[in-house]
Amino acid sequence: MQWLIARYQPTSLFSLKHGDATSTGGKSLLVPTPFAIRMALLDVAIRTEGIAAGPRAFEQIKSLRLAMRPPAYAAVTSTFVKVLKPERDAEARGREMQQTIAFREYVYLAGELALAFGGSGQALQTVRPWLAQANYFGKRGGFFQLLEPPQKETTSGDETPSDFVALDGPDLMAGERPQAFPLGLIQRLDEWGATLTFEKANVYGRGRDSEIKPKVDRVRRDVILPYRLLKSSRGYTVYQRLDL
Numbered sequence: 001m002q003w004l005i006a007r008y009q010p011t012s013l014f015s016l017k018h019g020d021a022t023s024t025g026g027k028s029l030l031v032p033t034p035f036a037i038r039m040a041l042l043d044v045a046i047r048t049e050g051i052a053a054g055p056r057a058f059e060q061i062k063s064l065r066l067a068m069r070p071p072a073y074a075a076v077t078s079t080f081v082k083v084l085k086p087e088r089d090a091e092a093r094g095r096e097m098q099q100t101i102a103f104r105e106y107v108y109l110a111g112e113l114a115l116a117f118g119g120s121g122q123a124l125q126t127v128r129p130w131l132a133q134a135n136y137f138g139k140r141g142g143f144f145q146l147l148e149p150p151q152k153e154t155t156s157g158d159e160t161p162s163d164f165v166a167l168d169g170p171d172l173m174a175g176e177r178p179q180a181f182p183l184g185l186i187q188r189l190d191e192w193g194a195t196l197t198f199e200k201a202n203v204y205g206r207g208r209d210s211e212i213k214p215k216v217d218r219v220r221r222d223v224i225l226p227y228r229l230l231k232s233s234r235g236y237t238v239y240q241r242l243d244l
Helices: 034-049 051-062 121-133
Strands: 002-010 065-069 073-086 097-110 113-119 144-146 151-154 185-192 218-225 227-232 236-241
Touching: 002 121, 034 051, 034 065, 034 121, 034 185, 051 121, 113 121, 185 227
Parallel strands: none
Antiparallel strands: 002 113, 002 144, 002 151, 065 113, 073 097, 073 236, 185 218, 227 236
16 A cells, blocks of 8 residues: 655644543543544645635545554643633523633643555645645644655555554444554544545534534544553653653
C-alpha cells in the first residue's frame, strides 16, 4: 500500500475530550482521533478550494487509511476551571447562563506526532497540499506545525509503516475483538462511519436527516497506543512510548 507520512511538532497544549465525557467532566485523550484528523483536512480543503470542492474532498479523505506514531512522551495535567453553562430555569432565575466548576485535562506532547495516510496515488496526491495547512486537530487551541514535506512510503499488502499504529481498531464495547493484544494503553477514538456523508459532516446542514448519528455516522475505535505509565501524582500523569 502507498502511504504519505506527515510529521508534526506540537506547539501548544493538547486537549480533546473523550466521546463519552460530559461538559463538566472533560478527561482528555492523549492523541487526536481519526474523526478530528479527517475533519481538519476537510476544513482545509473547503477554506482553500471553496465549498463546492467539499463533496469531492470528503470522498477522497474518507477513502484513506490512517495510522499514527505518537509523540515520545505525553504529560497530562488535571485542573478545575470556571465555566459558563445555560441556566435550566432561565426565566425564573433572571439569567441565561450560570457559573459552575468543570474538570479539565491538558496534555503536553513531547516529541513528534507522525501521521500516515494510506490509499490510492490519486487520493494521496489530492490531500498532500492540505497537510501543510492543517495546523490543529480537534480543538482549535491544540496547534501542530508540519516539520517537513510529507514523505511517501510503500508497504506490502495492507501493512502500516514501521512503528506506526493503525487507527482502525475494533469496537470492544460492541463485542469486536482485535487480531492481537500488544502492550500499551487503550484509547477509545471517534472515527467517520461508513454511512457518514458530506451533507451530514457539513455543520451548516439543516434538518434531522443532516444530523450525525452516534454509533452509525460517528463510530468508536479502540486503539492500543504504545505507551506505558512512567509516573503520576495527584495533579499529573506522564506516559512514555514503549520503544524508549
